[in-house]
Amino acid sequence: MPLTPPITLNHLSFAWPSGEIALANLDGTFPSGRTGLIGANGSGKSTLLKLIAGQLHPTSGTAESSAPLSYLPQTLALEQDATVAELLGIQRILAALEAIESGSVDPAHFDAVGANWDVEARVRAELEPLGFGGLDLGRKASTLSGGEAMLLAVTGLRIADSPITLLDEPTNNLDRPTRELLYELVLTWKGTLVVVSHDIELLELMEHTVELYDGKLSVYGGPYSAYREQLETEQLAAEQAARTAQASLKVEKRQRVEAETKLARAKRKGRATQLSGGMPKILANHLRQKSEANAGKMRSHLDGKVDSAQARLDEADQRVRQVEHINIELPDPKLPAGKQVAVLGSAQDPFIIQGAERVGLVGPNGSGKTTLLRQMLAGVAPGSGLGGKLFVDRVGYLPQRLEGLDGQLSAMENVASVAPTATANDVRQMLARLLLRGASADRPLAALSGGERFRVYLATLLLAEPTPQLLILDEPTNNLDVDSVRQLSEALGAYKGALLVVSHDQHFLSQLDLDYLLETGPGGTLAKSYPDPVR
Known part of the structure; x- marks a missing residue:
């Protein structure tokens, strides 16, 4: 008798409140084991995972799982108010244990604990090899790097040990050593694992590849390379x-x-x-x-x-497939060649960016890269510790957590707010060149995929008035598909202003023709090197 597939889709359809159809009559199954779910940005991968996880409800049809499942959302980095215990998924159990230890005999607390009386010890054992052994479980996610928060959340799902687990872009913000830790977790994962990712190394660890293309699911045997070959x-x-x-x-x-x-x-x-x-x-x-x-x-x-x-x-x-291209032209910011743009580092060892220099800011998770950017944007000048200062006021900043725009406003409304003289047609044309067309441009920002949200933020930089003389991009390739990453690097290659990029994506950095790298290290250090190692 054939085994029941872990996940089965029957005529699954989903439309947004605006009436825009995201998925229509989707049929298919996901096999047991490790599966990579791939597809272009905006094809509906994240929406599909939310439907399978029950976060969204189908307009028609069904998404059925044969066993309980756990789900890691793509927007995890936005949940800054969460605690470490919440990232790990054990907050409810810990609260129940605390209540019982305080004398509560409420059956609901005992039900919440179940068989997990040793949950904290088991969690500490899992966190120790990852370098988080002494981590305060009440610490806020906002005090962690994006990579640290992601690794903790994945670890929590591993501890939960659900028969089916869904991960949406789990390598976002992870540095190289942390990615290696995640790869080890994935290779030893029990049960069925479905992973949405643009990380080719992670996709190479998969036993199957499922592609969502043109509204249809296709199953390929083997990892990403086998899919590409076929x-x-x-x-x-x-x-x-x-x-x-x-x-x-x-x-x-x-x-x-x-x-x-x-x-x-x-x-x-x-x-x-x-x-x-x-x-x-x-x-x-x-x-x-x-x-x-x-x-x-x-x-x-x-x-x-x-x-x-x-x-x-x-x-x-x-x-015959036609790959759509991001088609953007970055305006000339008229930046003089010798003009000082910014300074980063300490008072004893400052590094000055001048003219149209292109600089990569790299370093391990938690070493302070994003903090350094925020200090520079806030005008915390270099002192005894690391800091920064801007010498230009025309700066475009793309935050790692994609914060600062209104998630309830549409892409059109968010972009129009930074470009008061741009016509509605100008905004639509810019979004169309970034592959956001029609109803997608009118959907609330919070309802867009990670790659689509990134494009809205990028549009706010490109249409900003006046044109930025310095672009600061913090992990810009998060959630972008392989083709979009390449097209973004090509667009940035034609930019005539200064560029400061934080990224763990070495392939992307190698495409940017950087002048030099600044690397954060232990103890708040900053060192200068040249980009040969990332080529």
Whole structure:
């Protein structure tokens, strides 16, 4: 008897309150083991995970799981008020244990604890190898780096030991050593694991790959590389089929034209014979009618062959994928070459960014990169510790946690708020170049995928008035698919202002043609190096 798949989708559909359709009649299953769920930004991956997890309710159809499941949202980094215990998913158990220790005999508290009387000891044992052994469980997530918060949340789901676990972009904000720790957790994960990610190394650890493309689910055996290999084979075949179908259509059209030419000649010849008086009129009319009937049949037959050839071409073209490109032109900020833009570091060892220099800020999770950026933006000048100062006031800042915009306002409204002289058409055109079109531009920011939200923030920088002379980007590739990361690096390559980028994505940094790196280290140090190591 075949085993029941862990997750089954039956005619699953979901529409946003605006009426925009996110998923329509989606059918498919997820296999047991480790599965990578991939697809372009905005294809509906995060929405699908929320539907499976019960965070959203289908408009129609069902998303069924064969066992209890746990879910890690993509927006975890936004939950700054959560405590470490909440990130780990044990806050309710700890509160019940505290109540029982204080003398409570409420059955609800005992139900909350269940068999988890040693939960804190088990959690400490899991956290010790990750470097969090002495961590205060009441500490706020806002005091942690994004990478630390993510690793703690994943660890909490591992402790929960649900039969099915859903992870949405779990490597966001993780430095290299922390990613390695996460990879080890994933490799030894018990039960079914479904992971949405753009991290190719993580996707290579998967046993299966499921792609969400053009509103359909396709299951591929093996990791991301096996998927890519099979997809490339399919695309080569599809492109060849399209070329063959195009050639066939040309032949059929040419034969249709040639046949029409022959028919026209025959018609002229018959008319000439009739006019010459060489044939009785009744016989000429009979032959003309017969000729027209035959010509009609021939035209119908040839038209049918042309239509069939066109249908084969249309079908072949549908199998050939067209990758949409982010198409943005960053305005020239008119930044003088020798102008001092910012200073970072300590009073004893400051580092000055000047002109259109391109600088990467790197370092381990928790070493203070984001804190340093915030100090610089707040004007905390370098002193005995690390700090920074801006020498220009035209600065565009993309925060790691994508904060600062109104999640209840639409993409259009958020962008328009920073560009008061831009027309609605200007804003729509900018968002369209960032692949946010139609109803997506009018949906609340909070309802967009992580990649789509990033594009809205980027649009606020690009249309800001006046044009920023310094762009500060904190982990800009979080939630972006592989193609979008490449396109973003190309757009930034044409920017003529100064650029300061924090990223753990070494491949992305290598594409930016950086002038140098600043690396945060233990004890609040900052060191300068050159980008050869990331190439």
